[in-house]
Amino acid sequence: MKRLQLTLAYDGTAYCGWQIQAGRSDQPTIQGELEKVLARLCGETVRAHGSGRTDAGVHALEQVVHVDIPDSKTQITFRRALNALLPDDIACISARIVPDAFHSRYSALSKTYAYTLWLENAFLLPQRRAFVWKTGPLNMQAMQAAAAFFCGEHDFCSFQNVGTPVKSTVRNLTALRFDPGQTAHECVVRLSANGFLKQQVRNMLGLLVAIGRGQYEPEVVERALAAQDRRAIAYQTAPAQGLCLEHVEYPALDTL
Amino acid sequence: MKRLQLTLAYDGTAYCGWQIQAGRSDQPTIQGELEKVLARLCGETVRAHGSGRTDAGVHALEQVVHVDIPDSKTQITFRRALNALLPDDIACISARIVPDAFHSRYSALSKTYAYTLWLENAFLLPQRRAFVWKTGPLNMQAMQAAAAFFCGEHDFCSFQNVGTPVKSTVRNLTALRFDPGQTAHECVVRLSANGFLKQQVRNMLGLLVAIGRGQYEPEVVERALAAQDRRAIAYQTAPAQGLCLEHVEYPALDTL
Incomplete structure (x- = not known):
């Protein structure tokens, strides 16, 4: 073989x-x-x-x-x-x-996901509908402030789906940045970590968008992480179609 | 009303x-x-x-x-x-x-169409399949040379569908340029004119791609235009899914 x-x-x-x-x-x-x-x-x-x-x-x-x-x-x-x-x-x-x-x-060292937000309320470009979440306008400054609380090593069990059994729920989020998208109406949120729990990215995006809509202050991320319970803070899990697995990083093959 | x-x-x-x-x-x-x-x-x-x-x-x-x-x-x-x-x-x-x-x-002064070519032979990104023509690698220099022959006012009847009745088949192609696409594997051909005949863009692209594949020299465009017959030069009409109507230009409303 x-x-x-x-x-x-x-x-x-x-x-x-x-x-x-x-x-x-x-x-x-x-x-x-x-x-x-x-x-x-x-x-x-x-x-x-x-x-x-x-x-x-x-x-x-x-x-x-x-x-x-x-x-x-x-x-x-x-x-x-x-x-x-x-x-x-x-x-x-x-x-x-x-x-x-x-x-x-x-063997994977890290993964990068991209989540694309559609920031225009009045319409959604049909060519992009299968690849974005139409949220409407968001307060990007608040979301960037919230992103800082996510970065680094944390127990992300509040951001996994209830009832998923895994050994450890600690992950190291090494990057969370906001990039321009394919059209002027989009923003791409790129997240890298040594691993992600089930629906972690979609739950993180859900809370980020709730913050971007002014439902919560950026500091709510600290409370959500500390609660160790997905239900502690109420927000919508971001829909699947905005999410894309962009890259998996491995060590050089001769070092395996 | x-x-x-x-x-x-x-x-x-x-x-x-x-x-x-x-x-x-x-x-x-x-x-x-x-x-x-x-x-x-x-x-x-x-x-x-x-x-x-x-x-x-x-x-x-x-x-x-x-x-x-x-x-x-x-x-x-x-x-x-x-x-x-x-x-x-x-x-x-x-x-x-x-x-x-x-x-x-x-009232339209001009229209701009974009035609997207997928230049990689080995694969086609599924996310782009509904919006590109997968041609594989093309000789862009030859295509750019050919484009020059298309620009300006010409009788484009060789590039319309056979049997379409229109008063005049003369159009003024004011721009034909090659732009980078959404991914590194794409090239966008943008064409502006005071009007386009039925399937004109797809026929022009078909001949351009045949030139990019080395089937014809760039000068074939002159012969094709002069022939006033779609069948004078053999090439495939570019498929519909690569084509997008990008913009229609109008005069200021208060000058109508």
Whole structure:
């Protein structure tokens, strides 16, 4: 067997997220589509391991995946073959053989997500509707002040979905910045961390937008983090379609 | 009656173009959707006049439309009402009362179209698939040289669809430039003219891409223009989804 690293981009609109839903093979997932095509190419079941699960409706520019393929299939040019066979809302950006020590999830050093806000109330450009959250105008200064409270190492359990079991809920948020978007009506919030809890980005964005709307002062972030309870502060979880997994950072392969 | 100027943006993917297809009311069109909503708002049939017909699958950032509405309905805030009632692939960017002398088509001084090329062969980013033509790498220098032959006043009848009756096929192409796109893999070709013939932009792009692929020398444009026949030079008409009506220029309203 050889380990293959795949980088995928997808428009998540039509999918129930990255991960195959146990007992729900009728639900389209990115992993399901990928494994179907890989089985066809390799003549056997191939399990795909993503760097993380993206939720239903969430997009990716660089989701990193590893799969183990039979030695007899290493001559396949996987990028070309995958792009010929995958549905057109999933693309393979790159494919390469990596050391067996590489693991898409456990080797990851950090991830970067981008969340796009649509700041105009009066209309939403149809070309952007699948990729933004239409919030209307927001107080960016208040949101930037709030962002400072999120940065650094914190227990983010207040920002995960209730009832998700994980060993530790401490994560190190290394960056949270506000960038210009593709149109003058957009703002992209970029977040990098050594890992994210389930729906953490969407919950953080939900609270940031509540602050940007003046519902809370920026300092509410401190209270929310301290509460260790998603329900301590009331706000709407940001919708999936504004979110995109932009990049996963790994160490150099020869250091694995 | 009061004349209302509407600026619409649309994702043309799901539509058979701007114009209602005679005898084909089952075919979704932008005009059809707009007139349905206007009839509901005004309580009577309202005819929508676009600045020009966009083909099936062609998009718009600023399609300009005029409609005449009953005096009793002028208190409606049309932008808000239209955005509440139109399907989410059509948006009203602005709505305002204009002098009766304004005509979306006859008052237009010039139009600007943008055609987006995807220059990477190995993959197509799913998020961009509805808005680009995947051509793979092109010789941009050759295309720029070819563009020079298109600029200025010419009889463009070689670049219109066969059998389309129009009074004159002379148009003045005032700009044809190559701009960077939303991603590093894209190039946007922007064209401005005092008017365009049916499928003129898509035919021009088809020949430009054939030149960019090395099938023809840039000088073929002169021969194509002189031939006054779409079939004189063989090339593929560029597909609709890469095309977007970006802007329609009008004189100041008080000079109409």
